Amino acid sequence: MNKCGFQLVGQKKLDDIGVMANLYRHQKTGARVLSLHTEDKNKVFGITFRTPPQNSTGVAHILEHSVLCGSKKYPLKEPFVELLKSSLQTFLNAMTYPDKTCYPVASTNEKDFYNLIDVYLDAVFYPLLHPYTFYQEGWHYELENPEGELSIKGVVYNEMKGAYSSPDSVLFELSQQSLFPNHVYGFDSGGHPKEIVKLTYEEFLSFHKNYYHPANSWIYFYGNDPEEKRLQCIAKYLDKFSSLKINSNIPLQPNLNLNFKVIKQFYSASSSDDKSMFTLNWLFANDFSPEEKIALFVLEEFLIGLPGSPLRKKLIESGLGEDLAGVGLESELRQAYFSIGLKGIKEEDISKAEEIILSTLKDLSYSIDKNLLEAALNSVEFKFRENNTGAYPQGLSIMLKSLTFWLYDKDPLALFEYDKIFQNIRKKLKEDYFEKLINALFFQNSHTTKVILIPKLGLFEQQNLEEKEELRKLKNNFTKEKILEIVNLTKALQSFQQRQDDPQDLAKIPTLKLKDLDSNVEKIPCVLKQLNCTSCFTHHLNTGKIVYLDLGFNLQGLRDRELILAGMLGKLLLEMGTKKRDYVDLNTDISRYTGGIYPLVLVDKHINGKPLAYFWLRTKVLESNLDKLRDILTEILTEYDFGSSKRLEEILREQKSGFEQSFIPSGHSFVLRRLKSCFNLSGVIEEYLNGIEHYFGIKHILTELKNCPEKILEDLKKIAQKVICTNRLAVNLTVETQYEARAFDIVKQITKDLNVGNITKWPNFSLLENNQGLQVSAQVNYVGKGYKLDTEFLGSSLVISRLLRTGYLWEKVRVIGGAYGAFCVMDIFQGEVYFCSYRDPNHIATLNIFDNVSQELKSLVLTNSELEKLIIATIGELEKHKLPDAKGFESMLWELKGLDIKRRQKIKDQIFNTSLKDIKSFAQKFDFLKNQKIVVLGGENTLLKLKEASFIEEIIKLN
């Protein structure tokens, strides 16, 4: 069959993932097209090129950045950024892998979807690839004036310098490269800073010419849009090319006798406490069938994925290191490999850890715990079938999975026959298949390496000095002409970057109009039933055979220390074990019979301002295992055992180090929470449950545990007794209609064993009064400021917060200030506004920028079409596509918060009708400011300066 120049070469109905698949060849060029039809509205398109690098200059990565900087039909500075501003996209990005480059887009709106595809197709086939784009995205010498200091700049150059300064990513790269000494996978497709500077513009252009051709492309569609439209839309581009012979095959790495060949390197330590890290690595030489590949996933889950996994447990319990290192199974390349080790280990202990890894694997090659293996199999099967990717479109995850076969000229669909595959693997559980597999992969295999990273203080500083010295020498050897050329280039590049897009070109980017959007708010089915004193919310949604059940316990009325303990409850219930068995056994059963039980603490506000605080146990399970879930939940809720202070200490230590690791990447969340506690009660409560107060609480309890462990354990028990009762319980069920009755029955049985309990009023907490500095050892700051304005806001304030984030704050805090970014959060019911910057080199300057927001808004000029784009993007963000479990949970939260459909519609109407006048009148509210507060997380020097200048009154040391 032939359609629009495409020949149908395969067709399959895949019941396991609910799609009808057509596989085509474009006759003129040989382009491959996989077209999947499903009911899912979240449509996905992707075009992928096979791009094996021949060196580590990062050419594939630089090209990935550069094709998105203007094309023939859309000759703009950054069409990509324009799309982000005005589209309803649910995914828009590009990714470079060791052997491929992918350009995926997704949207639930069909018109928007095809707009995105057109811009992307023009970008990959007809990019402008201006030399200045290469300098900007790749690398260039920079020199402001002939006497100045020579430096190297470039977006990818800087990105990869960042990557190579993280020991974890160096360990990953080295481990992978060590296994592929004569192979494309032995290069870094992202680029090594030392190699990037060897890339020329001509090589860059010819890489595009060689590989970005339809004959070397893999094109993918997924969703509910018509086939004809798909084929016509790509034919417009493909038909302009003729066939071409392209050699981009990925060969197999020949098997070598490496026998744990040692690769040793230094990394830059940040303190003298830093320790070494290492991995052992095995290359799995074969091409695997889909079934063999899924068996590898099961093996990985069994070895390190579960709390009771033998390799994980042995390594952690050895106390030799702080955490596992290595990626485990790497399965996205043509050849899979396995990488495991420890970080935070003393160099002299590495051989002991190796011994543990090898002897554990050896024991397992003789005999495996079948219960644990079955738990691993079920856990992998559940993940594959559910395909719950959170915010990531499901169609995209199917594309990436199919490419792991398709790209190597194998059937892209065979992997998705889950019924058949998992049945076969299940049969193998009874045989000694996995024992033999371990023996073959780990012991009949000498293609193995060992990678060690050793800390060295001051390595960065030393490398920076050397680099400066090299550049200085280089400059000395340049002729006068060459120096002048660089100065001129630096200037020319700056004006190239500052050029404004021609409004006529800007208008070429296809955008949606407000009339293309649904003006009604989304309705999510939600029925509230009362089960004695428990509220049960039910949502009938398309979840297949999976039942999502959330149990939430209201924490109202708890005092400070009680809240700190309650914030730990979810994790302790799952990880302390029960009166019947230890936590390993319990968790094996959880993986064996369910899709997991996840603890969550959530603090919010009713629209009337009253705090809402719950801890949740969120679960998912196949309907056939509902009875098992009931037994497990009943056991957890009624037979918990908080008896072991040793286990409690292990968990709390892990929690504490989790907090400490997140101070830097997530400083803005800590600042925002802290700021909220200056303005409202729910902010104070969240601090105890989840914030800095909680962190101090954990530290305090860890010291108390040394003196009087019995008291802590007793207190925890009391809190659990107080909170786990039907009076405080809210149940949330997201389920297909046909399974509702059974699921509801399970809920009844679980609740019948619980106490009734009672709820008291919130005590009188006091709000945080001082402006504060939170001190960590960091070179960057997170600067936050909150304002209490006098009234509740209109929905249009959400448009304003987006306007500020993508406009004023972006420009001032990021582009000029050099921070990674800044954002603005509005509490529309309570009239609160919060600003926060992240990874900010500045502090006082940023606070001034926040203070000028009102002036900026008052003098704002905005065209109608700019305003329309903003409104569309605000709606897109507000109504971002969600999977059923997330939808059910969100609609329950609306109910708890009192956000009924009328109120939500009113907010959406206000967003739709936002005018420039609304924006200006919002700005005037700042004139009647009631209250403002500052919280900054940063290094000692910053905070001392802020204190000296009276911006903050108090400095609190975090670690």
Ligand SMILES: [Zn+2]
């Ligand atoms: Zn990049």
